[in-house]
Amino acid sequence: MSKKNLEYLINRKDNQYEVVIGLEVHAQVLSESKLFSSSATKFGAEPNTQVSLVDAAFPGMLPVINEFCVKQAIKTGIGLNAKINKRSVFDRKNYFYADLPQGYQISQFKDPIVGEGKVILDMPSGQKEVGIERLHLEQDAGKSIHDLDPQNTFVDLNRSGVALMEIVSKPDLRSPDEVNAYIKKLRSIMRYLGTCDGNMQEGSLRADVNVSVRLKGSKEFGIRCEIKNVNSIKFMQMAIEYEANRQVDLIEEGKIIDQETRLFDTKKNETRSMRSKEDAHDYRYFPDPDLLPLEVSEKFIEELKNDIPELPDDKKKRFIEEFKLSPYEANILVSDIDTAKYFEEVVAKMGKNKDIKLAVNWITGELFAVLNSKGLEISQSPVSAKNFAILINLIKNGTISGKIAKTVFELMIDGDKDPQKIVEEKGLKQQSDPKALEALIDKIINDNREKAIEYKQGKEKLFGFFVGQAMKASGGKANPQLINEILKKKL
Amino acid sequence: MSDITKQSLTELVENIKNKKLSSTDVTKAFIDRSEKSMELNAYITNDFTSALDKAKKFDQKPNLDLKLPGIPMAVKDLFCTKNIKTTAGSKILNNFVPTYESTVTENIWNEGAILLGKLNCDEFAMGSSNETSFFGNVQSPIDKNLVPGGSSGGSASAVAGQLTPVTIGTDTGGSIRQPASFTGIVGLKPTYGSCSRYGIVAFASSLDQAGPMAQNVKDCALLHEVISSYDPKDSTSIDFKRNHYSKELTNNIKGKKIGIPKEYRVDGMPKEIEDLWQKGIQYIKDCGAQIIDISLPNTSYALPTYYIVAPAEASSNLARYDGVKYGFRAKGENLIDMYEKTRSEGFGAEVQRRIMIGTYVLSSGYYDAYYLKAQKVRKLIKNDFDDAYKNVDAILTPSTPSSAFKIGEKTNDPVSMYLNDIFTVPVNLAGLPGISIPAGHDSKGYPLGLQIIGKAFDEQNILNIAYAMEEKINFKNKITDWWIK
Numbered sequence: 001m002s003k004k005n006l007e008y009l010i011n012r013k014d015n016q017y018e019v020v021i022g023l024e025v026h027a028q029v030l031s032e033s034k035l036f037s038s039s040a041t042k043f044g045a046e047p048n049t050q051v052s053l054v055d056a057a058f059p060g061m062l063p064v065i066n067e068f069c070v071k072q073a074i075k076t077g078i079g080l081n082a083k084i085n086k087r088s089v090f091d092r093k094n095y096f097y098a099d100l101p102q103g104y105q106i107s108q109f110k111d112p113i114v115g116e117g118k119v120i121l122d123m124p125s126g127q128k129e130v131g132i133e134r135l136h137l138e139q140d141a142g143k144s145i146h147d148l149d150p151q152n153t154f155v156d157l158n159r160s161g162v163a164l165m166e167i168v169s170k171p172d173l174r175s176p177d178e179v180n181a182y183i184k185k186l187r188s189i190m191r192y193l194g195t196c197d198g199n200m201q202e203g204s205l206r207a208d209v210n211v212s213v214r215l216k217g218s219k220e221f222g223i224r225c226e227i228k229n230v231n232s233i234k235f236m237q238m239a240i241e242y243e244a245n246r247q248v249d250l251i252e253e254g255k256i257i258d259q260e261t262r263l264f265d266t267k268k269n270e271t272r273s274m275r276s277k278e279d280a281h282d283y284r285y286f287p288d289p290d291l292l293p294l295e296v297s298e299k300f301i302e303e304l305k306n307d308i309p310e311l312p313d314d315k316k317k318r319f320i321e322e323f324k325l326s327p328y329e330a331n332i333l334v335s336d337i338d339t340a341k342y343f344e345e346v347v348a349k350m351g352k353n354k355d356i357k358l359a360v361n362w363i364t365g366e367l368f369a370v371l372n373s374k375g376l377e378i379s380q381s382p383v384s385a386k387n388f389a390i391l392i393n394l395i396k397n398g399t400i401s402g403k404i405a406k407t408v409f410e411l412m413i414d415g416d417k418d419p420q421k422i423v424e425e426k427g428l429k430q431q432s433d434p435k436a437l438e439a440l441i442d443k444i445i446n447d448n449r450e451k452a453i454e455y456k457q458g459k460e461k462l463f464g465f466f467v468g469q470a471m472k473a474s475g476g477k478a479n480p481q482l483i484n485e486i487l488k489k490k491l
Numbered sequence: 492m493s494d495i496t497k498q499s500l501t502e503l504v505e506n507i508k509n510k511k512l513s514s515t516d517v518t519k520a521f522i523d524r525s526e527k528s529m530e531l532n533a534y535i536t537n538d539f540t541s542a543l544d545k546a547k548k549f550d551q552k553p554n555l556d557l558k559l560p561g562i563p564m565a566v567k568d569l570f571c572t573k574n575i576k577t578t579a580g581s582k583i584l585n586n587f588v589p590t591y592e593s594t595v596t597e598n599i600w601n602e603g604a605i606l607l608g609k610l611n612c613d614e615f616a617m618g619s620s621n622e623t624s625f626f627g628n629v630q631s632p633i634d635k636n637l638v639p640g641g642s643s644g645g646s647a648s649a650v651a652g653q654l655t656p657v658t659i660g661t662d663t664g665g666s667i668r669q670p671a672s673f674t675g676i677v678g679l680k681p682t683y684g685s686c687s688r689y690g691i692v693a694f695a696s697s698l699d700q701a702g703p704m705a706q707n708v709k710d711c712a713l714l715h716e717v718i719s720s721y722d723p724k725d726s727t728s729i730d731f732k733r734n735h736y737s738k739e740l741t742n743n744i745k746g747k748k749i750g751i752p753k754e755y756r757v758d759g760m761p762k763e764i765e766d767l768w769q770k771g772i773q774y775i776k777d778c779g780a781q782i783i784d785i786s787l788p789n790t791s792y793a794l795p796t797y798y799i800v801a802p803a804e805a806s807s808n809l810a811r812y813d814g815v816k817y818g819f820r821a822k823g824e825n826l827i828d829m830y831e832k833t834r835s836e837g838f839g840a841e842v843q844r845r846i847m848i849g850t851y852v853l854s855s856g857y858y859d860a861y862y863l864k865a866q867k868v869r870k871l872i873k874n875d876f877d878d879a880y881k882n883v884d885a886i887l888t889p890s891t892p893s894s895a896f897k898i899g900e901k902t903n904d905p906v907s908m909y910l911n912d913i914f915t916v917p918v919n920l921a922g923l924p925g926i927s928i929p930a931g932h933d934s935k936g937y938p939l940g941l942q943i944i945g946k947a948f949d950e951q952n953i954l955n956i957a958y959a960m961e962e963k964i965n966f967k968n969k970i971t972d973w974w975i976k
Contacts, residue, residue: 053591057811059584060571060593060690062725092807094853098826103810153826155815284853286862289696289804291726 006125008175009216010248016216017251019244020224021179021209022171025186026164027196028140028204029072035139035163036063036106043202047156055161057101062290065090069163070294072195073113073137074304076165079189079311080132082117084301088136090291094284099142099155107166109285112136113294119189120313121181122331130182131170140164165196171210171221176237183207183233184335188312192337206231211243213251222247223257227264227271239264243271315340323347323356332364338379339363342388349389355396362392366409382413391419401480404428432479434486437470440478441486444469455491463487495520496653500562500710501737503656507553507560514553514561517656518546518605521563525607525654530974531630533649535568536576537608545605557603558717565655567646568609569616570596570701571690575606579692580614580624580642583812583819583837593690594725595659595701595718602717607655611645614839615809616666616694618642619911620901623841628898631674632970633937636898640670640891640911643704647674650704651968657705657714661691663698664797665891665915668927671704672890672940675929675968677711677957678704680915682947683922684729687722693808695801696727698919706968708928708958713737715950734951742959745779749943749956750883754790755914757892763933764889771887771930771941774963780956783883787875792868793917798909799852799865800920805842806849812837844905873921880946885953888914890927890940914942924950928957929966936969 010017034041037054054061077084091109114135121128142160146153167186173179187198187205198205207230212222227243230236243262250257261280262271287293310318312334319330333343346359367388371378383391391408394400400408400423411422423429431437444466445452455462470483495517498506506512522539542563549561571577571589578584592600600606613623621629621644629644631637632652639648643660647670650658660667662680671678679702686701693699703714716737721730751772756765772782814820814833821836823829838846852861879886892913901908918925924947927940941960945953 056816058589058591058817059577059579059587059692059811060589060688062689064724064726094807094810096810096813096830098813098815101811101816103813104807282855284807284850284855284858286803286807286853286858289727290693 006123008177010213010244012248012252015252017213017244017248018216018218019174019240020171020212020214020221021173021240022224023169023173023179023182023210024208025167025169025183026206026208027076027167027186027190027198029069029137029163029165030194030196031066031069031072031163033066033068034161035066035069035137037161039161041162045158047154047158049158051157051160055101055157057103063106063288065291065294066163069137070113070296071304072163073135073165074296074301075193075308076167076190076195077114077117077135078305078308079193079195080114080117080119080135080167082132082135083115084296085111085113085115086296086298086301087111088113088294090137090288090294091285092288095281097141097144098153099144099157099160101142101157101160105139105141106288106291107138108136111293119182119185121178121185122327123178123181128178130172130178133168133170135165135167138164138166171212176240179209179236179240180233183236185312188335188337192309192311200232203231207236209236209239211240211247213244213247223259225257225259225271226261228261228274230264235264235266238269239271242269246271325356325360329360329364333360336378338377342378342381342385345385346389346392349386350393353393353396355392358396359389359392362388366406370413382416383409384416387412387416387418394419394423398430398432398479399423400428400430401476404430404476428477430479431474431477432482434482437474437478437482437486438490440473441466441470441483441490444473445490452491463491466491496524496656498656499706500656500713501707503562504558504560504713507562508555514546514549514563514605515543517561518542518563518607521607521653521655525565525649527975528652528654531632531648531652531654532627533611533629533645533652533654534565534608535578535580535611535624535626535645538575538606539608542605542607549603549605554603558713559599559602559604562604562656563607564599564604565607565610565646565649565658566596566599567612567643567658567660569612569661569692570659571692572596572606572609575609577609577692578626579616580612580626581838581842582625583833584692585625585819587818589690591690594687594720594722595691597690598718598720599659610643610649610658612660613642613644613666614842615692615805616642616661616663616699617805617841617845619665619669619908620896620898621645621670622898622902623839625839630898630974631895632974633674633895635973637895637937638673638898640673640895642666643670643678646704647671647676647678650674650676650706651970652974653970657703657710659701659714659718660704661694661699661701662915662919663694663700663801664919665912667702667704668890668915668925668940668942669911671927672929673895673938675938675966676704676706677708677926677928678702679711679715679926679950679954680918680924681715681719681950682729682924683919684727685719685733685924685948685950687720687725687728689722689724695804696808697804698797698801700919708954708961709737709740711926712740712954712958715954719950729948731948736951736954739951740958741955742778742962744956744959747780747885747952747956748783748883749775749780750783750785750879750886752785752787752790752879752886752888754787755888757913760889760892761933764892764939767931767939767941768887768889771960774960775887775956777963778959785879785883785886787872787879787917789868789871789875790917793872793920794909794913796865796868796872797912797916797920798848799861800869802845802849803853803862803865804849806846806853809838809842809846841905869920872917876917876921876923876944884946885949885956886944888942888944890914890942894933894935894937894939918942918944923947924953926953926957928961928964929968930960930964931966932969938966938968
């Protein structure tokens with residue numbers, strides 16, 4: 001496939017348009033307590049049960065920075081190959097809303113904690129680098145609930161003050177597929193680091209999507225629209241697709257695109273204007289006088305660097321070198337930290353005489369299929385890495401055939417049973433005793449004299465018939481390789 | 492002892508420790524006088540009944556090792572007090588009862604003091620005359636229809652009028668020192684970061700400091716020693732070694748170098764203020780300290796800088812009073828309508844004026860010209876002091892450009908009102924400690940104060956200078972009890 005064919009372009013008459021996308025990802029910091037208070041951050045708690053006086057902005061209450069959240073942000077910055085700013089400043093972003101108790105959000109405007117960085121995407125056409133503009137720490141707002149009562153709005157402040165990392169990309173993305181890969185890569189890195197659980201259903205990861213279009217080959221950026229708060233990759237892709245086409249249509253009709261903020265209506269699959277540039281809030285940013293500038297030492301950063309685990313890109317490289325995996329296989333295994341962990345545990349448990357390829361095939365084949373059908377994460381796998389490794393070894397050393405292994409695997413799922421025991425209890429051990437197999441085959445040839453003669457006369461297709469008969473007679477347990485060898489000799 | 496309320500804090504502590512007085516005696520005396528003094532309107536909320544209970548309880552099992560053993564004390568209504576209504580002088584918090592205690596008041600109660608009640612103040616501490624309070628203006632014990640100054644006007648009135656032995660106020664641009672000066676008492680604005688801001692209703696976070704107000708310097712030192720503490724709950728609190736200010740107090744200031752900044756000789760300053768200043772200089776010399784002429788070249792920019800920085804922070808700090816969570820709420824058609832009505836009806840005119848100024852100077856397009864520039868000037872003002880302190884140990888200035896004025900005299904002229912703070916705001920902008928001590932009277936017999944400004948964290952030094960001067964000045968406050976029938 002040539003690279004050209006993979007480009008995402010929008011065609012109209014004679015014109016081809018390129019789509020330019022930048023993302024502002026809001027990732028909830030994985031932390032027990034909030035950014036400036038000690039309230040818990042558990043998802044799904046009863047409304048307003050995780051709210052301190054600081055979170056509810058009572059008079060005289062003051063924010064105190066949670067050092068753990070700062071560490072998490074710096075770690076994430078390191079994972080994004082980004083510059084860590086030793087001095088950053090918390091600003092107040094002022095606006096009124098019922099679920100914003102302070103009347104301002106504490107965020108970082110001019111001096112974020114993390115500066116420029118990059119992430120590498122593995123696309124079918126090859127690797128693609130996406131620039132990171134910045135990462136800053138900020139507070140989440142509470143939640144307004146409008147549909148519980150016809151007259152009133154209810155406010156839940158459990159989220160109020162929860163730490164978010166806003167990760168702003170450069171406008172380097174060019175297609176919905178790249179957006180998909182980018183979000184997945186960010187999530188993967190943060191899950192490796194343990195800085196964000198990446199759970200989009202629970203709102204731990206959401207994004208504002210900036211979309212513009214331009215004629216292919218143009219160097220100028222078009223006028224962009226920002227689609228607010230999209231909370232699934234699928235919706236992001238749909239929103240981009242809709243929005244890019246809407247903008248192209250406007251240009252084709254000779255109309256002007258308004259720079260505005262838009263909402264994605266997931267029911268109608270369209271974006272709608274939320275507010276124009278003229279109506280944009282004046283947030284009156286200024287440094288929060290309740291907080292001193294955040295200063296971190298070189299030593300503090302170095303210590304965190306030493307704390308960084310092997311990240312997906314490095315792990316992938318190592319898997320390719322150490323285990324002779326293909327880049328494709330390595331990618332599948334490293335993209336999710338738990339999969340990589342499982343795989344490495346299987347490798348370790350397989351011992352000396354291991355067949356890594358076989359293990360990879362079984363993980364990406366049988367294991368993934370089971371997880372998929374049961375809707376489980378690999379961390380909840382019904383088969384432990386230890387028993388999985390034993391199973392692979394049983395295949396590798398000829399104790400069972402691949403086909404029998406599937407039967408054994410089915411039985412293992414229920415209660416993580418030891419495959420060795422299953423094989424013994426059910427008598428599934430492969431027959432590899434040449435003498436016994438010879439006797440068995442002698443009998444089959446005897447019983448099918450005519451077919452044996454036909455085979456000898458040249459009807460080679462009948463070889464399969466004899467293999468089938470032998471397997472059947474052994475109850476599927478005969479070593480197929482040996483059967484082949486003996487048949488060839490005897491026929 | 493009929494004149495319990497005339498005793499200083501130091502005397503009261505001594506008498507309680509020597510068991511010459513009980514906490515109940517003292518508490519009763521101040522409650523009695525407070526009840527006879529309602530015309531001053533110094534209190535917003537009183538807690539007399541439970542104060543008396545606490546005093547009795549204290550006397551049953553007195554802990555005389557404490558610094559304020561069974562001492563009754565009223566505090567400015569800007570400090571959140573657990574289970575006691577805290578209004579900040581505003582309608583918008585008229586029904587607000589905190590479930591928590593400010594660190595500063597906590598420190599006071601931990602040393603054995605007993606809350607008498609909450610003292611009147613300008614709304615959200617915005618004012619220089621205590622006339623912006625939703626709960627009405629405060630009368631000065633000095634004279635009828637005279638302002639006690641502001642914003643800690645109720646506090647000043649209560650100390651000068653002997654309704655409380657000492658008190659605490661807050662000072663954002665002069666709110667402790669100016670009313671202290673107007674009522675003939677001592678008021679200390681500590682170094683920014685010395686007293687925790689936790690639990691104090693915020694006006695302008697980068698300027699607000701709590702501080703003691705007392706009848707004399709020693710009382711002031713003792714109370715400061717109690718309230719100043721490092722507090723991890725306030726990120727701007729500073730962990731430095733704090734003195735035993737009252738124990739280490741000395742009137743020996745021989746050899747100290749005191750700066751006299753020429754820029755404080757402002758146009759139109761009454762001659763009696765200049766005379767007072769000269770008198771102060773003489774006292775300093777009499778104490779064996781040295782006078783050095785200095786320059787603080789950016790002084791004239793302090794007031795405009797202050798009136799950008801303080802409203803900017805206030806506009807944001809007061810955004811939380813929106814009728815959603817606590818406090819006053821007006822009925823509205825929808826959320827925006829409710830906000831507008833709540834804030835229009837809940838805030839007074841001066842607060843609204845400052846919210847509007849603050850909102851304006853932070854607006855996009857104006858931020859650089861106002862807020863950012865003000866921050867730069869603020870740095871220059873601080874640099875002025877840093878330069879001066881290379882040559883001097885402290886600075887002596889008048890506390891205010893005039894004595895107290897009549898109620899209503901300046902209410903329609905905000906700028907003239909703001910000019911009251913001309914000598915005090917530079918100190919807040921630079922984060923330095925400043926103390927006002929009574930130093931004389933004007934021709935009308937109204938008190939006048941002198942201000943001693945110190946280096947950061949050097950409260951001991953300015954307390955010592957004040958202590959030495961106090962002895963020389965021998966000021967007698969003329970309290971006629973005019974309000975007691």
